[in-house]
Amino acid sequence: xxxxxxxxxxxVLLGVMVVLLASGVWIAVALGLVGFAAMALTTNVPLGTVxxxxxxxxxxxxxxxxxxxxxxxxxxxxxxxxxEEMFRGLSPWVQWLPGRLTHVNVIGCGIFxxxxxxxxxxxxxxxxxxxxxxxxxxxxxxxxxxSLAGSGTLGLLIPPSIPMVVYxxxxxxxxxxxFLGGFLPGLLVMALYSGYIIVWSLLNPGKVPPRDPPMSxxxxxxxxxxxxxxxxxxxxxxxxxxxxxxxxxxCAAWGVSGALLLAWWSGTLTRKNFFDSVMSATRLTCxxxxxxxxxxxxxxxMAYTGIPAGLAxxxxxxxxxxxxxxxxxxxMYIILGCLIDGISMIVxxxxxxxxxxxxxxFDLIWFGxxxxxxxxxxxxxxxxxFNLFVLQNMSGRDTLTVARAAFPxxxxxxxxxxxxxxxxxxxxxxxxxxxxx
Numbered sequence: 001x002x003x004x005x006x007x008x009x010x011x012v013l014l015g016v017m018v019v020l021l022a023s024g025v026w027i028a029v030a031l032g033l034v035g036f037a038a039m040a041l042t043t044n045v046p047l048g049t050v051x052x053x054x055x056x057x058x059x060x061x062x063x064x065x066x067x068x069x070x071x072x073x074x075x076x077x078x079x080x081x082x083x084e085e086m087f088r089g090l091s092p093w094v095q096w097l098p099g100r101l102t103h104v105n106v107i108g109c110g111i112f113x114x115x116x117x118x119x120x121x122x123x124x125x126x127x128x129x130x131x132x133x134x135x136x137x138x139x140x141x142x143x144x145x146x147s148l149a150g151s152g153t154l155g156l157l158i159p160p161s162i163p164m165v166v167y168x169x170x171x172x173x174x175x176x177x178x179f180l181g182g183f184l185p186g187l188l189v190m191a192l193y194s195g196y197i198i199v200w201s202l203l204n205p206g207k208v209p210p211r212d213p214p215m216s217x218x219x220x221x222x223x224x225x226x227x228x229x230x231x232x233x234x235x236x237x238x239x240x241x242x243x244x245x246x247x248x249x250x251c252a253a254w255g256v257s258g259a260l261l262l263a264w265w266s267g268t269l270t271r272k273n274f275f276d277s278v279m280s281a282t283r284l285t286c287x288x289x290x291x292x293x294x295x296x297x298x299x300x301x302m303a304y305t306g307i308p309a310g311l312a313x314x315x316x317x318x319x320x321x322x323x324x325x326x327x328x329x330x331x332m333y334i335i336l337g338c339l340i341d342g343i344s345m346i347v348x349x350x351x352x353x354x355x356x357x358x359x360x361x362f363d364l365i366w367f368g369x370x371x372x373x374x375x376x377x378x379x380x381x382x383x384x385x386f387n388l389f390v391l392q393n394m395s396g397r398d399t400l401t402v403a404r405a406a407f408p409x410x411x412x413x414x415x416x417x418x419x420x421x422x423x424x425x426x427x428x429x430x431x432x433x434x435x436x437x
Contacts, residue, residue: 009305013038017348027344031294035301042305050304054296059289064169068285069252070160074121075277076259077112079268086111087129089224095211097194098201102139102147105130106193109151110186111227113158114234115255119342119379123152123387127394140207142405143200145391149402150193150409152387153376156342158186160237160252163375166288166343167368170295170350176247178368180430183238185369185420192412229265233258288343295347302351322360326421329353330374330414337378341386345375369427370417377413380406 013034020030032051039047086108094103108126127148134144156163159179168175201208215223237255240246246254263269320328336345357367379387382403391402420426 009038009042026290027348028290028294031291031298031348035294035298038298038301038305045304050300051297054300055293057296059293064165064289064292066160066175066249066252067162067165067288068281069249069256070162070165071284072277072281073115073160073252073255073259074155075281076256076263076269076273077115077121077125079263079273079277085226085266086126086230087133089227091212092215092220092223095214097198098208099143099194099197100139100201100208100211101134101137102143102197102201103194105144105147106151106190106197109148109154110158110190111230111234113154113156113186114160114238115230115259119153119155119376120386120390122155123148123379123390124394126152127391131391131394138209140204141395141397143197143207145395145397145402146405146407146409147193147197149380149385149387149391149406150412151190152390153379153409153413154186154189156372156376156379157182157189157369159183160255161372162288163342163346163372164368166292167346167350167371169292170347171354171364171368173364173368174435177365177431177435180434181365181369181427182372183430184426185373185416188419188426189373189413189416192416193409196408196412226266229262233262291343291347295350299351320360322362323421325356325360326362326370326417330417333371333374334377334381337374337381337385342375342378345378346371363424363428365431366420366424366427370420373413373417373420377410380410 016037017030017034020033021027025033036047036051039045039050087104090104090107091101094100094107097103105126108130109122112122112125130148131144135141155161159182161179161182164178164182165175167173168178233255236258237251240251240254260269263273333345333349336349354364354367357364362370379385380403382388382399385399385403385406388399388402388406391397392399395402
């Protein structure tokens with residue numbers, strides 16, 4: 001009977017949360033109010049003291065220091081000529097593939113994702129040069145938009161990733177292991193995207209422009225020369241992580257330094273760009289930290305009420321197989337992705353979902369990647385998919401048109417979820433390799 005009561009209380013608090021969010025209350029404030037209500041109804045602990053201690057403990061974290069640094073790194077690179085150089089450097093190498101320059105969207109977003117950590121920045125940076133070039137050359141508009149919307153989500157899956165840092169702090173797991181867990185699934189998603197483009201192009205040969213005149217190997221290398229510093233930065237950060245030379249926070253600091261050098265080297269580092277990047281990174285960091293503080297208070301409240309343990313026992317009593325639990329959670333996260341942003345999805349659900357996931361025997365590193373892929377889906381699902389808004393502004397098309405173009409790539413992300421659920425070693429191979437038990 002106790003567990004049933006906990007489940008009922010959880011649904012009451014969920015209803016309060018929905019009402020608060022629907023009324024336009026800030027997510028961080030809504031989280032705090034739900035935590036306040038939960039403790040006021042079930043405990044006699046001093047609410048103000050818990051608020052003060054949890055807010056401090058959630059923000060006084062060395063791991064979290066990586067968050068503003070990775071955000072700032074992406075903001076710096078967003079304001080450089082990297083996207084233009086990337087398009088020119090990658091174009092000669094993909095001409096032989098069916099789909100031709102459309103693959104630049106996938107590869108370019110994958111490369112930029114490895115230095116930005118942001119889906120919107122990845123989508124906007126590659127899109128601002130790729131869309132006009134593809135339009136000018138006569139590529140299918142829907143394929144161009146869809147591949148950019150889908151590939152832009154790689155900014156969340158390929159490390160460094162801002163939601164990965166948020167998840168690692170929320171779930172109390174290693175940021176480095178979550179980073180390593182994202183590499184192979186990121187490559188898998190890129191392969192699925194390029195595979196779809198190839199199949200679509202073979203089925204619609206009349207919609208693919210002819211290839212550009214062939215270039216010599218020397219000329220290809222000359223066109224790609226300006227990509228090498230960016231690739232070197234990615235390789236240096238990745239190698240430092242894998243070999244344990246630096247923590248995630250230290251790598252973030254080196255990444256910012258490398259991004260500043262790249263911006264200076266490309267001739268686009270101005271006082272205005274520098275100031276704009278700092279202010280934009282500060283605003284986004286403050287928003288995320290406020291949400292994390294509200295989530296920490298709610299998490300503490302849930303611990304006092306016993307709801308997570310009660311729900312975990314209730315789930316155990318349903319005799320759900322791990323696969324069925326993963327399926328139910330997928331449905332829940334897809335629905336949530338239509339309503340709220342990805343970071344909010346992580347912090348809003350962690351306190352309830354993580355005990356269930358542990359009870360089902362899932363590895364928390366694996367679950368982090370599983371969750372990040374659903375956050376990627378949220379970036380391309382209306383009405384609040386941020387990548388859709390970015391491309392709407394760039395292309396002049398309405399949001400639903402962009403969403404329809406992105407739908408095949410949403411399906412491919414869903415296929416990735418099923419693949420990693422069936423073969424979790426895809427996620428866990430690199431973390432286990434770097435941190436053997």
